[in-house]
Amino acid sequence: xxxxxxxxxxxxxxxxxxxxxxxxxxxxxxxxxxxxxxxxxxxxxxxxxxxxxxxxxxxxxxxxxxxxxxxxxxxxxxxxxxxxxxxxxxxxxxxxxxxxxxxxxxxxxxxxxxxxxxxxxxxxxxxxxxxxxxxxxxxxxxxxxxxxxxxxxxxxxxxxxxxxxxxxxxxxxxxxxxxxxxxxxxxxxxxxxxxxxxxxxxxxxxxxxxxxxxxxxxxxxxxxxxxxxxxxxxxxxxxxxxxxxxxxxxxxxxxxxxxxxxxxxxxxxxxxxxxxxxxxxx
Amino acid sequence: xxxxxxxxxxxxxxxxxxxxxxxxxxxxxxxxxxxxxxxxxxxxxxxxxxxxxxxxxxxxxxxxxxxxxxxxxxxxxxxxxxxxxxxxxxx
Numbered sequence: 031x032x033x034x035x036x037x038x039x040x041x042x043x044x045x046x047x048x049x050x051x052x053x054x055x056x057x058x059x060x061x062x063x064x065x066x067x068x069x070x071x072x073x074x075x076x077x078x079x080x081x082x083x084x085x086x087x088x089x090x091x092x093x094x095x096x097x098x099x100x101x102x103x104x105x106x107x108x109x110x111x112x113x114x115x116x117x118x119x120x121x122x123x124x125x126x127x128x129x130x131x132x133x134x135x136x137x138x139x140x141x142x143x144x145x146x147x148x149x150x151x152x153x154x155x156x157x158x159x160x161x162x163x164x165x166x167x168x169x170x171x172x173x174x175x176x177x178x179x180x181x182x183x184x185x186x187x188x189x190x191x192x193x194x195x196x197x198x199x200x201x202x203x204x205x206x207x208x209x210x211x212x213x214x215x216x217x218x219x220x221x222x223x224x225x226x227x228x229x230x231x232x233x234x235x236x237x238x239x240x241x242x243x244x245x246x247x248x249x250x251x252x253x254x255x256x257x258x259x260x261x262x263x264x265x266x267x268x269x270x271x272x273x274x275x276x277x278x279x280x281x282x283x284x285x286x287x288x289x290x291x292x293x294x295x296x297x298x299x300x301x302x303x304x305x306x307x308x309x310x311x312x
Numbered sequence: 313x314x315x316x317x318x319x320x321x322x323x324x325x326x327x328x329x330x331x332x333x334x335x336x337x338x339x340x341x342x343x344x345x346x347x348x349x350x351x352x353x354x355x356x357x358x359x360x361x362x363x364x365x366x367x368x369x370x371x372x373x374x375x376x377x378x379x380x381x382x383x384x385x386x387x388x389x390x391x392x393x394x395x396x397x398x399x400x401x402x403x
Contacts, residue, residue, distance in 0.1 A: 259333035259346045266337055267344040276339040279326035283337060287330055 042067030158201030315365030
């Protein structure tokens with residue numbers, strides 16, 4: 031069994047066959063732990079089905095609606111299916127596509143969205159950057175840095191912002207985990223990088239969350255305040271999986287409203303240069 | 313839609329009023345909308361009991377504006393939300 035630790039949520043994965051287990055370990059090596067897991071997942075890949083099956087490709091980022099059955103969530107996509115039982119803390123994923131690791135990654139993201147939600151956290155579509163204090167080198171970010179989140183739809187510029195910020199440590203350019211701690215929120219990196227930046231998948235960082243910015247591509251660079259309702263709406267819209275479950279929505283709305291009260295949410299109008307960093311607190 | 317219709321929140325929509333504005337989340341569409349304070353009030357009046365006309369009378373009285381104009385605005389507002397599947401008309 032290989033145990034993945036994202037933001038303190040530890041899930042043990044037993045992958046079959048061994049080739050998938052080896053690929054899983056390699057893919058997530060920066061996020062593995064020897065500590066005992068809180069949740070168990072069993073993964074099967076039917077290579078024969080992949081060979082004879084339809085040539086259906088399920089593009090990364092496509093979200094499959096979850097079905098609820100008792101205490102379980104059911105996933106059903108052309109190339110994989112699965113059951114996540116939140117009460118028994120166990121999951122089973124069956125993969126039947128030609129790219130089992132890509133399919134499994136979708137299952138892992140879904141599982142972590144549900145785990146975060148269960149414990150008062152959030153999985154958020156956002157690029158996260160841990161910036162060192164002003165006039166301090168990048169190497170000090172782990173000690174004195176603060177995390178800025180950049181949210182927005184696909185194509186809004188999340189990966190661009192990461193590319194424009196070599197002075198900062200990247201948590202991820204697509205999905206970041208948030209946990210409420212003490213008076214504030216902590217942001218944690220994940221391995222769920224966009225395909226075009228998969229080469230950075232070994233990077234990880236975490237830190238206290240300072241600001242959340244909805245990206246708006248513009249000719250001018252400025253910050254625009256969001257009202258409390260608009261701020262909550264921006265956050266809700268960027269919480270995948272959970273924002274499609276009517277049973278979880280009331281608490282999600284309340285949680286996002288609390289997050290927006292605790293951490294400023296603003297629209298960041300930016301262009302393709304690093305000038306926007308001059309507007310952000312550090 | 314007419315003033316005798318009774319609007320009601322669609323089943324897939326979860327809402328919450330935050331600082332006078334309403335946040336509407338449609339779980340099926342995964343869309344999120346924000347209504348300004350007047351829209352939020354009209355949203356709360358779309359409770360399956362008030363007709364569109366009754367809602368317009370309440371808004372006209374509260375804001376001291378011409379009822380004929382409010383009737384037109386309320387019908388346009390509710391019709392737009394029905395088109396977006398966040399409101400339905402009570403049978």
